[in-house]
Amino acid sequence: MREFLDALFKFPFLQYALLAGVIASVACGIVGSYVVSRRITYIAGGVAHCTLGGMGVARYLNTVCDWTWLQPLHGAVVSAILAALIIGLVSLHARQREDTVISALWAIGMAVGILFIAKTPGYQEDLMSYLFGNILLVSQQDLVLIGALDVLVVAVGVLFYNKFLAVCFDEEFARLRGVKVEFYYLLLLCLTALTVVVLVNVVGLVMVIALLTLPVAIAGNFVNRLWQIMLLATLISIVLTTGGLVVSYGPGLPSGATTIALAGALYLLVLIMGRIKRAA
């Protein structure tokens, strides 16, 4: 802890990392609560894995075609939104084949990403950091983009809270009250996509789902209104990402995996304590 604090004051990359974790946690708490209560974590998983395709293509164009302005994060934004819209339209119009389409996009997105990364000269370690995150690699430039996405996601998520709540709770009733259900459903999936992009930096795309769902699941044990869950999940998520950074720094562990392991442990602890409380 002492060692971490000393380093934090010395190295800007640690400050960026800490800030990225906090910023990501806000979007994570708000959008994660919608995702969990609407039970669309599988869709979020599909979107997360599709971002590898976008990042791979962007990195290829950046290195091989000299599109130096194009960062992998830009590719992630485009592919995530695209995946969210495709999955959303399919789930709205062909309900019975929703899971097939998600699974297909999930795998195709990853395949495209791996192919482009393989054909891009340079360090293959980048692939690992996309998959499993490396919060210590977050640059100032990344931080600006993550911050902008975060503001957008949080603003939309909070401003249309009542609409999203109604659409998640009872779509049909919301439609009868004049709410444009399809629009808000697709908007929610786009928010999910942008949140996934923000989180990919922190924990990597494979573990995004855990950070999107576990803080919400933990919070759900203590409060029972959606906005309360959002607040508490945000706080828990801040504690977990910061904790993951602190714990992993000394022994040089991967920070993303440490964060998720902490989240899993806390979730388990809360479940067990809940059991004991109910039994007593």
Next chain:
Amino acid sequence: MGAHFASPNTHGSKIVMKEEVLRMDAEPIIVCRDVSFSYDGPLVLQGATFSVVPKDFVCVIGPNGGGKTTLIRLMLGLIEPLRGKVEVLGRSPKLARSRVGYMPQRAHLDPEFPVSVLDVVLMGRLGHGPGFGPHRRSDRAVAERVLTEVGLPEMGRRPFSSLSGGQRQRVLIARALACEPELLLLDEPTANLDPSVQESLYALLRDLNERLTVVLVSHDVGFVSVFFRTVICVNRTVHLHPTRELTAQRVADMYGREVRLLHHPSGQKSGAGS
């Protein structure tokens, strides 16, 4: 008063009294003209023609899969008829929606969803307020009022998931009332509830009927003759009767196959026992 279906009807006089208030010549609130519908297959409804007058208290009965829910969904404009025309409050069902309160079948909600009772009721105000931001104070006042009206004052802060089955149904009725509707459509509001809870819900709806037109779906014929003024029998074809004209024979005709199915096993049992 004429012959009543099923058990002797102690509420008969009350119903007749109400019937005098009902204006049969008034402009109908729901009109169906030769309505047919199918879900990519055989017709679920065929040539349904009837009208419902304002302030009526209507029960839609019929065997499962007979088209009761389909009829309600047509009235809400959630589906379009294959042939014919549905009019609600003198316009198309979609345009009439803002003046119609709807309570869906219970099964389609997630009982663990993290919302308070007041959150649920406030969803009924969605069409009224601004497009974004928090609910207005006037919307909250309406929500509190309708919660009191359904007999759940002071319950607004309770989690929806912590309520009993009957209380949840009351909250969903309150949500429909929060729309400040002229017509209330309810799909199986009493399914899977204890008979005493069912009866108190029917009593609540009868009170609401003092100021609203109420149409509800039920698969439970037992309460029909006691509470309702009009019955719509749906089994692909649709027939509307005043309750007092509903005879045991008519119900038996409609439920024909089911009645036989119900009686068959008990006959077998007694045969096996002797």
